[in-house]
Amino acid sequence: MGRTLATAAASAVVCIASLLAACGSSDTPGATDGGGSSGAEYDATITRTTLGIPHIEADDFTGIGYGYGYAFAEDNLCVLQEDLVTIRGERARYFGRDGSYTIEPNGTTADNVTSDYFWKFMATDAAIQPTRDNTLPDYKDVVRGFVAGYNRYIRELRAGQHPGRHAACADADWLFEIEDDDLYRRFYRLALIASSSVFINEVVAATPPSLLPQAGKSGGQQTEPSAARKAELLTEHPGPFGYFTAERKFGSNMYALSKDATTDGRSIVFGNPHFPWIGTERLYISHMKIPGRLDIMGSSLYGVPAILIGFNDHVAWSHTVSTAYRFTMYELTLNPANPMQYLYDGAFRDIEQVPVTIQVKEDDGSLSEETRTLYRSHYGPMFTLSVEGVPVLGWSPLKAYTLRDANAENNRLINQFAKWNQAQSLDEFIALHKSVLGIPWVNTVASGPGGQAYYGDVSVVPNVPDSKVTTCQAIPMHQTLQLLVPGLPVLDGSRAACEWDTDADAPVPGIFGGSNLPTLLRDDWVHNSNDSYWLTNPAEPLTGYAAIIGDEDTERSLRTRLGILQIQRRLDGSDGRPGDRFDVDTLQDVVLSSQVYSAQLERDTVLGSICALGTVLTTSGPVDVSDACNVLANWDLSGNTDAVGAHIWREFWRNTIAGLGLPVGNDLLLWTTPYSSGDPVNTPRGLNVLDPLVQAALGDAVTAIEAAGYALDQPMGQIQHPGYIDPTIPVFGGEGFEGAFTIASSGPISTDGYPIDFGNSYIQTVTWNDGKVEAEGFVTYSESTDPANPHFSDYTREYSAKRWHRFPFTDAEIEADRISRQHLSE
DSSP states (O other): OOHHHHHHHHHHHHHHTTTTSSSEEEOOOSSSSOOOOOSSSSSEEEEEEEEGGEEESSSHHHHHHHHHHHHHHHHHHHHHHHHHHTTTTOHHHHHSOEEEEEEETTTEEEEEEHHHHHHHHHHHHHHHHHHHHHSSSSHHHHHHHHHHHHHHHHHHHHSSTTTTTTTTTTOOOOOOOHHHHHHHHHHHHHHHTTGGGGGGHHHHOOOOOOOOOTSSSSOOOOOOHHHHHHHHHHHOOOGGGGGSSSOSSSSSEEEEGGGGGBSSSSOOEEEEEESSSSTTTTTTEEEEEEETTTEEEEEETOOOOSSSSSOSOEEEEEEEOOSSEEEEEEEEETTTTTEEEEEETEEEEEOOOEEEEEEOTTTTOEEEEEEEEEESSSBBBEEEEETEEEEEEOOOOEEEEEEEEGGOOOHHHHHEEEETTOHHHHHHHHHHHHHHHHOOOOEEEEEOOTTEEEEOOOOBBOOOOOOHHHHHTTTTTTHHTTTTTTOOOOTTTTTTTGGGOTTTTOOOOBBBBBBGGGEESSSEEEEEESOOGGGGGTSSOOOOOTTTTTSSSSSSOOOHHHHHHHHHHHHTTTTSSSSSBBBBHHHHHHHHHHHHHBHHHHHHHHHHHHHHHHHHETTTEEEEOHHHHHHHHHSSBBBBBTBHHHHHHHHHHHHHHTTTTTTSSSSSSTTTEOTTTOOOOOOEEEEOOTHHHHHHHHHHHHHHHHTOHHHHHHHHTTTTESOOOEEEEEEOOOOOGBSSBEEEEEOSSSSTBEOOOOOOOEEEEEEEEEEEEEEEEETTSSSSOTTTTTTSSSHHHHHTTTOOOEEEOSHHHHTTEEEEEEEEEO
């Protein structure tokens, strides 16, 4: 099998050191036998192809999990392990009380102690048991296999088999072997990304008022602020609600194109999630095959051994983050004599007190214990939110607030993808979307060979129709919060009538069934770029759904509008490319073209007005913008690596939004032509260049660029680069707030330029030829987070050069592209 003496010796050492009959064999790309079933409990073959993609083949689901767990640990051990420590509530136990952890997709940062209290309180055995019990038997086997393969790699690393690898954790005490429940907790944590985990700090901070005033004191209760004051504070400091308000980094683009939109009538699916370039919400490419039972390829979030965005010969799909809310808040009416009781249908119920104990590693290395009481109602955890010391959502002697989270009750997440991974047709895929209804927080598009273009926001949403909001809203807090997060209900928690409804076609009580969730099937195209379902295709707007799912007939983001226009311009032949339909090559060119829609709309307006002034007044004084204007005049309106002027426009647009106090750059103050229901793709438009703040924004952009040490005519490729991989790699793309479709997100320009920490991540274009899948794409930050891994930055370089790679799918394609093969069993 091409096995070298050194490799065989190393394998023998590990087997002895691990006290296991668990040996592996490897071969080189010329050998013909990669191993096979041995009768062992765990058995898998891992074939890696160019850029490190693992193809796992086994005879059963346990073997699939085993091979996946081992391959994943080989690539990303430390990053996942830290997250598993976190969800166990053991950060302070291993890392001390100092330090913090950020859930990158929702931006929530909590110190180690707060994080531990939250996860010990939330991710209990009782909380994960429904998912553990409900998971399909085959995927319980996958989980069990993953844990065995992952742990095998840890034992090998501990035994010295992989010298130099995973330096961040190889010798750490927090690198321990994991259990099945660690993965179930991981699934639970992922389900809560757009709901409870946004409020980690607020849940842990919730404290009831004193039961009795201290002698000589008024009780220490603050005066309840007015609704107007609360609204003002929330607008200025949205806190956790900020995740739901602005042009989030955590987003995506996707298209499904059917016969009327393609040159040869073949369907094409494009997937382009905009996920973090750091942390565990990165996407990992793999291929899993059980002959005759499973053959699926695509990407998964770290620690999830199922394909979440992917393809095979029968179907392809992708996701974008949905606008639907996954939770509601309830306002509790408290017992005036006891703020630990709340009114519910004429009787008082106790607020549950939950003591939580954590361990803390002190500076001298010793472990101490701390206990804090957290609280929950029958709806869910209690929480409080203060802004500048003012209790906006406080726990007073009369009122308190609690969350009910539909995804904390979602035990179907892994089953949704398990069944999709085995779907044999687009029709089956669509039926499973509604019957399982386990998608936690994303929209979906899909197609298959010869299939229509499908869209659905068939996801877990609290069943709160608009009629219930009308009769159950908690006044005035509901109206106050609508100013910041329209559509998110604050309900009266004192009445059973205000509990969530249940649809007949819902798989569980309390959520909308598929019949009340938006879907669309078309022969031309569907799309989504994180706005609501409404304008999935402008020719057939989707209307009549509950406000908690999304808004209708409202302004779309610049990115959404460009996403639509890219299709419309292609189909009417106005985009400057040959023909008037899509093929794969044309689609790939369009989606990585790095256009900046705000510049398409308004660059010439700026040149003809603000630039004509020569000098503009800013808060720091007059600034000559002539040189910047000369650069902008010659800019190609893209964010490509050779684009000159893109950074000027980005900082100008950023300053314009900030100067006008706009959260996403869409407001009457910005535009002279307002939004029109009759033309939602092309309005609003017309930059208000007479506003002094807009004029100053260009001068401030020049000042910021010069202060950062960059030239006004510096190409984007010399400014924008990965923040956490190899900083010498140039990265193309722009920010969502400026109307870029090809996303590369960082912060304002600095001496480090634009170090990317979010943006295009896993990218796929998928079509079918005679019923056989043909897929190409990238994982922009590469397959591995280990700097010692050869696949730490190689895919990032390919992405930088826009070199699309074919994803090998058939046995022949895999063999032709093979760089290694390893057979594992124990």
